[in-house]
Amino acid sequence: MIIELGHFALILALGVAIVQSVVPVMGAARNNHAWMAVARPAALAQFVLVAGAMAALTYAYVTSDFTVINVIENSHTDKPLLYKVTGVWGNHEGSMLLWVFILAICSAAVALFSSNLPRALRARVLAVQGMISVGFLLFILFTSNPFLRIFDPPQNGHGLNPVLQDPGLAFHPPFLYLGYVGFSVSFAFAVAALIEGRVDAAWARWVRPWALASWCALTIGIALGSWWAYYTLGWGGWWFWDPVENASFMPWLVGTALIHSAIVVEKRDTLKSWTILLAILTFSLSLVGTFLVRSGVLTSVHAFAVDPARGTFILLLLLVAIGGSLSLYAVRAPALQSGGVFAPISREGALVLNNILLTSAAATVFLGTLYPLFLDAVGGPKITVGPPYFDKTFGPIMVPVMIAMAGGPMLAWKRGDLLGAAQRLWAAFAIALIVTLGCLYATYGGPVLAVLGLGLAAFTAMGALIEWTDRLKLFRIPLRDSLRRAVNLPRSAYGMMFAHLGLAISAAGIAASAFSVERIEVVKLGGTLEIGGYTMHLSKVDQIPGPNYVAEDATIDIMRNGALVWIAHPQRRFFTVQQQTTSLTAIRSSLLADLYVAIGESDGQGGWTIRAYYKPLISWTWLGALIMAGGGIVSLSDRRWRVGAASRSRAAAAAQPAA
Amino acid sequence: MSRILASLALLAALALPALAVEPNERLADPVLEGRARTLSKGLRCMVCQNESIDESGADLARDVRVKLRERLTAGDTDEAAVRFIVDRYGKFVLLNPPIEPATYVLWFSPVVILGVATGGILAAIRRRKAAATPPPPLDAAEQARLAALMQESDS
Numbered sequence: 001m002i003i004e005l006g007h008f009a010l011i012l013a014l015g016v017a018i019v020q021s022v023v024p025v026m027g028a029a030r031n032n033h034a035w036m037a038v039a040r041p042a043a044l045a046q047f048v049l050v051a052g053a054m055a056a057l058t059y060a061y062v063t064s065d066f067t068v069i070n071v072i073e074n075s076h077t078d079k080p081l082l083y084k085v086t087g088v089w090g091n092h093e094g095s096m097l098l099w100v101f102i103l104a105i106c107s108a109a110v111a112l113f114s115s116n117l118p119r120a121l122r123a124r125v126l127a128v129q130g131m132i133s134v135g136f137l138l139f140i141l142f143t144s145n146p147f148l149r150i151f152d153p154p155q156n157g158h159g160l161n162p163v164l165q166d167p168g169l170a171f172h173p174p175f176l177y178l179g180y181v182g183f184s185v186s187f188a189f190a191v192a193a194l195i196e197g198r199v200d201a202a203w204a205r206w207v208r209p210w211a212l213a214s215w216c217a218l219t220i221g222i223a224l225g226s227w228w229a230y231y232t233l234g235w236g237g238w239w240f241w242d243p244v245e246n247a248s249f250m251p252w253l254v255g256t257a258l259i260h261s262a263i264v265v266e267k268r269d270t271l272k273s274w275t276i277l278l279a280i281l282t283f284s285l286s287l288v289g290t291f292l293v294r295s296g297v298l299t300s301v302h303a304f305a306v307d308p309a310r311g312t313f314i315l316l317l318l319l320v321a322i323g324g325s326l327s328l329y330a331v332r333a334p335a336l337q338s339g340g341v342f343a344p345i346s347r348e349g350a351l352v353l354n355n356i357l358l359t360s361a362a363a364t365v366f367l368g369t370l371y372p373l374f375l376d377a378v379g380g381p382k383i384t385v386g387p388p389y390f391d392k393t394f395g396p397i398m399v400p401v402m403i404a405m406a407g408g409p410m411l412a413w414k415r416g417d418l419l420g421a422a423q424r425l426w427a428a429f430a431i432a433l434i435v436t437l438g439c440l441y442a443t444y445g446g447p448v449l450a451v452l453g454l455g456l457a458a459f460t461a462m463g464a465l466i467e468w469t470d471r472l473k474l475f476r477i478p479l480r481d482s483l484r485r486a487v488n489l490p491r492s493a494y495g496m497m498f499a500h501l502g503l504a505i506s507a508a509g510i511a512a513s514a515f516s517v518e519r520i521e522v523v524k525l526g527g528t529l530e531i532g533g534y535t536m537h538l539s540k541v542d543q544i545p546g547p548n549y550v551a552e553d554a555t556i557d558i559m560r561n562g563a564l565v566w567i568a569h570p571q572r573r574f575f576t577v578q579q580q581t582t583s584l585t586a587i588r589s590s591l592l593a594d595l596y597v598a599i600g601e602s603d604g605q606g607g608w609t610i611r612a613y614y615k616p617l618i619s620w621t622w623l624g625a626l627i628m629a630g631g632g633i634v635s636l637s638d639r640r641w642r643v644g645a646a647s648r649s650r651a652a653a654a655a656q657p658a659a
Numbered sequence: 660m661s662r663i664l665a666s667l668a669l670l671a672a673l674a675l676p677a678l679a680v681e682p683n684e685r686l687a688d689p690v691l692e693g694r695a696r697t698l699s700k701g702l703r704c705m706v707c708q709n710e711s712i713d714e715s716g717a718d719l720a721r722d723v724r725v726k727l728r729e730r731l732t733a734g735d736t737d738e739a740a741v742r743f744i745v746d747r748y749g750k751f752v753l754l755n756p757p758i759e760p761a762t763y764v765l766w767f768s769p770v771v772i773l774g775v776a777t778g779g780i781l782a783a784i785r786r787r788k789a790a791a792t793p794p795p796p797l798d799a800a801e802q803a804r805l806a807a808l809m810q811e812s813d814s
Binding site: 233235237240241242243341342343344349352356357359360363364367368371375380381382383384385386387388389392393397520521522600609 | 680681682683685701703708709710711714749750751752753754755756761762764765766768769772773776777780781784787788
């Protein structure tokens with residue numbers, strides 16, 4: 001019964017979405033207030049209905065209702081409750097429902113918090129959101145329905161892929177989708193602005209927080225995915241330039257360009273049509289990303305044909321959404337009034353440079369990801385584009401990005417002084433040089449490129465810090481005054497500092513991975529293995545039963561200079577339902593280095609393959625990503641975004657003086 | 660009996676997925692082994708999704724790793740050893756696609772995109788600046804006419 005209610009709610013949501021996407025736009029075109037006003041209740045109703053559908057599917061999973069095909073295919077009674085819940089989106093149908101659910105949340109949020117938005121703009125934005133919703137609901141209901149039942153239910157389900165039964169991966173999709181779908185709001189604003197033919201600072205002020213929040217979620221999502229790969233795959237890899245990773249990385253790159261170029265629209269009233277284009281591209285890439293992963297086209301062009309209905313639908317949806325918005329852009333963008341002029345060497349210029357580099361980087365990733373498919377489709381040779389390609393093309397583009405990140409904020413708006421910026425950065429040059437030489441000395445004979453990368457990261461980090469200390473006038477005015485300045489500095493300034501610092505920290509972690517040390521040995525019970533100054537002693541291997549798996553649990557005593565520092569418990573888990581093995585690595589993280597142990601299979605003679613890694617600074621990779629996302633959140637908390645905050649405080653101040 | 664045990668062990672090894680490079684595959688000579696590791700990071704496991712043979716646990720990847728090491732031990736250069744694999748499995752195994760007519764677009768597009776974007780933006784900035792330059796000052800005749808007009812409106 002509850003399943004049917006959920007199914008029915010989803011169908012109703014489609015009806016509401018159709019109304020939401022048609023009536024308000026017509027109202028806006030005819031200046032009919034009543035029609036425009038439909039948008040808000042429609043968005044809220046859609047939220048309630050989709051939330052109901054989501055709840056119904058979750059209920060089916062939690063109660064292990066094996067009359068639902070989707071639950072049979074992806075769940076099992078023995079599965080821990082957490083993974084019963086996260087199993088809802090651990091499959092194609094459920095993840096599409098999650099997508100629409102997040103879209104409904106975003107639409108409802110726009111509907112609720114947009115009372116100060118011009119009536120027509122609000123109606124159009126919500127209508128565009130409605131159109132996206134129509135597309136996805138049609139896709140779910142006609143090709144990927146999670147509510148289908150089966151008569152004669154089986155005793156138990158097939159269970160969730162063991163690889164997905166992990167906290168890191170359980171919460172990876174929601175964050176990723178929050179990012180993808182959040183960008184739909186900037187997209188809706190962009191399309192609405194194109195329809196109206198007007199973009200101003202107020203528009204940018206509306207778009208930027210949405211883009212920023214989505215960007216933060218996407219950053220966290222990507223970092224979670226990469227961290228999961230690191231601790232679960234058992235050999236310390238964490239980024240593979242895999243098409244699935246690239247699919248989430250492309251919207252991140254273009255989204256990063258978007259949040260920067262929106263600053264220029266807001267502060268300088270220029271780069272409007274470019275920002276609109278970025279908003280469209282970011283969401284288009286999010287759509288492509290969602291579908292690349294979901295359609296199976298990545299495995300091979302031919303996998304597309306396995307389920308022709310889904311494949312065709314996806315192509316059609318992409319064509320309408322991306323083609324439609326880009327056509328609208330081509331027709332309407334030239335009419336957008338552009339504002340202030342600026343010299344190539346200026347803050348605007350630096351942000352434009354950042355935009356060029358980031359979009360080119362995204363184009364490179366796009367090309368590398370889809371080129372084999374493209375070549376295959378036109379009958380060319382079968383080729384593989386792997387990490388070496390991305391290292392050679394994407395890597396070099398990131399070098400000027402990091403230099404510009406340090407220098408850009410030092411330039412004035414309109415017309416900057418390159419020499420002056422370079423002079424302000426002398427300390428950064430000096431420290432980068434010291435870091436480079438120091439590391440070169442310490443790792444003599446090691447990879448030189450990685451050392452240069454560390455130096456570059458130090459430069460960018462120092463650039464971010466110098467920009468901050470300059471704003472405080474540290475050491476140039478009394479410390480007390482500097483402190484006062486530090487408190488009064490807008491949160492967005494701190495946001496930028498943290499975000500740039502975070503990227504530098506990530507870059508350092510990535511560069512340092514070249515210094516990782518690996519030991520793979522067969523170790524007998526009671527035997528030892530040496531790595532990075534540590535001695536690993538395999539003392540025993542036990543069989544431990546888990547809720548839905550059997551684990552081989554190794555006890556490895558790790559000693560340094562004869563003193564016990566850590567007892568590691570790497571496991572190999574055998575999932576009985578799926579007949580699959582996963583590895584649970586033991587990692588001792590510190591800011592300096594990670595010690596990483598995984599246990600392989602037994603040689604049948606009392607020996608076990610032990611994989612041990614000593615990875616300097618590796619945790620900085622994810623720490624940096626978190627700091628980056630934190631910077632975004634700090635910037636979001638800036639009081640300027642809380643629309644009306646300034647006028648409220650002014651009103652309060654006006655009321656005061658009488659006292 | 661020992662033969663039965665050995666075949667049982669073999670069966671067990673086949674049933675459980677192995678993880679990447681196993682200790683027993685490795686060469687004793689560290690220089691040779693180092694070369695083998697570097698090369699196998701650039702070769703794709705044909706039956707996996709986007710994994711090098713160095714990372715993959717698949718049996719086929721293991722076979723290629725062993726073959727590669729055999730070639731190196733036999734005295735092949737890096738190029739010859741890779742060519743040996745490519746001759747048998749095709750260019751598909753190269754994670755680093757060779758630069759050839761079919762991949763020109765792939766390899767040169769990043770440079771072209773960067774160049775075109777930079778050129779386009781610089782041109783746009785210049786164009787906008789040119790459009791925004793203030794009009795030239797009035798010449799003598801225009802000055803006289805302006806003065807006359809001002810006087811007219813005064814009177």
